[in-house]
Amino acid sequence: MSGLTLRRAPRPRRERDAVPVVLTDRYSPLPRKVAVRVVGYGLLALGTLLYLGPFLVQVATSFKTDADAVGNPVSLIPSPVTLAAWEIVAGSNPAYSVPVFRWLGNSFAVTISVTLGRLIIDSLAGYALARLRFRGRAVVFAGVVAVLAVPGVVLLIPKFLVLNELGMFNSYAGMILPLFCDAVGILLMKTAFEAVPTELDEAARIDGAGVFRTFWSVILPLVRPALVTVTILSFQGSWNEFTHFLVATSDPDLATMNLGIARLTAGDLQGSQQFPLKLALATLSTIPIAIVYVFFSRYFMRSGNATGLK
């Protein structure tokens, strides 16, 4: 079909000036221009309200009293402003304690370990699949691609089984090691390595560098953007991970932020109590991701697309 050939045309840069005049409204009559903008920005504003509003409600509610949260759910101005929920979160309320620091510690420990592990495993495997000629490479590659086809939720019970057999149930090892499986990251690194000219490997080899040296000192520094993408993808993925920890642990001391919040909330439908507390916890668990997002949103979006390489 013609569409297919058309798609292969070089992608134009979308600078403002590069947009042909006919596609803008530069010469439209003024009323039409105004109308287009009012409708356009109106829709974007509505979208912003819908996509950002709930988070504002969340933050505002965390500073409300329980009664105010239930009575005036929409209001973004707490009256009275209270730090009660955050005091519980900070552990300064002796009457009611939630082991938030334990949860946060576990979340950070697991997230950092998983991210480091994935960086090492993904870049090594990606380099081997992109560059090194060894027997069985096609099989390994097919295996990695096959992983993409396995729906994650089907693995709930299998993961429990293997952790049970290996005696890793209720352990940090059991929480961390299975998350090292990262087919997307491997493929991402492979793609990045393939973009590096092979002449560099050859030059390094001629200069006397072994395979590992070539990989580590010559090629790896050149794929830094891909490493950042994998870092962010892993950080976000393991920080947000929930089901794996749910089946890998039962010990409350091993709960991560997400697991702790989920256990606190699940089954508490009718009881509309303590929404400020729950939303304060939800806010706290979102903050690390939000901070990384503000600085690296470009990489987040790249990783979102990379997943689509499927």
Added chain:
Amino acid sequence: MTATVTREASAGRIRPVRRRVTSGHLRQERRAGWLFVAPAVIVLVVFLFAPILMAAWVSLLDWNGQSSPFSGDADFVGLSNYQSLLTEAGLLRNDFMLSVRNTIYYVLFNVTGVVVVSFALAMAVNSYVLRGRSFFRTIFYFPAITSSVAISVLFLFLFQGSGVVNVVLSWVGVDGPSWFTDPRGVLHIVLGWFGVSDAPGALADTTVGGLSLWNWLSGPSVAMCALITLTIWASSGTFMLFFLVGLQDIPVELEEATAIDGAGGWQRFRHLTLPLMRRSIVLVITLALISSWQVFDQVFILSQGSPAKTTLTPAYVSYVRSFGDGQFGVGAAVAFVLFAIIIVLTLVQRWVGRERRT
């Protein structure tokens, strides 16, 4: 050592030596290759492929989660777990069929909604006329990167009986339902408006998988609608990016040419953008379909399958049967049936997509 040999070879240009060197290097490369992929292969085999085989075995057992399923303590029951799931009348089949019905509606509404919403977002963010595109893109993508748990807690609050959603609805004169406790199916409610409040005989008497046709045709329950809203809201950012990539692949010259030929905005959208975006749309539908069938986190936190089991999903049935009731064989069987459903649907999707392309 390799280095000196290589230098000699390149200096001397002696064929046999060179071949020996290449093979020596190849040997090193071969060894390094396996060494480099070893960690990944070990992790994938131990924590992914082997567990799947183990679960396949367990799905043939009557195993309660105690001792080891490979020690011979658990009874081998053959396919009976699958039978009680799919053919034998009983609570288990009933639950499973309900979960399938719920998920079918969830998938239908969710996939439709997410395609429309994320396409609209992508179009808006890709507009030539409006400024601040990357700012809005960043905002629309934010829900997609936050954790499903945090979002579920938030939606639990928003969809309370007197919560934000119902307050906003009351501003436009709509009396919102009590979302998470309302088991009525949406299609049943709509039929009720036309005076059809009870099942017509034919629909009530014909059963498929132990559920009457009337039950199959309930539509998503009100509670499920809240879950669908959550998923559309949370995942539209991701799919917006897929569409955005597709939109930016459309050559600007082509749009210019059609505009010069006098095609208006709508005609350009209908006859240029949509046809060229077909592949992106198929991709998004496939991905949304696969992820919709796996819905679990939201159900775990928001509804646990209630009210009246109308938010039960296969993944949740699998989890509760295993970890709640200690019937791991049944849970594993549910997981494999779900796996099969997803694979079949993906293949159908691929096949349909290919048919149209040629």
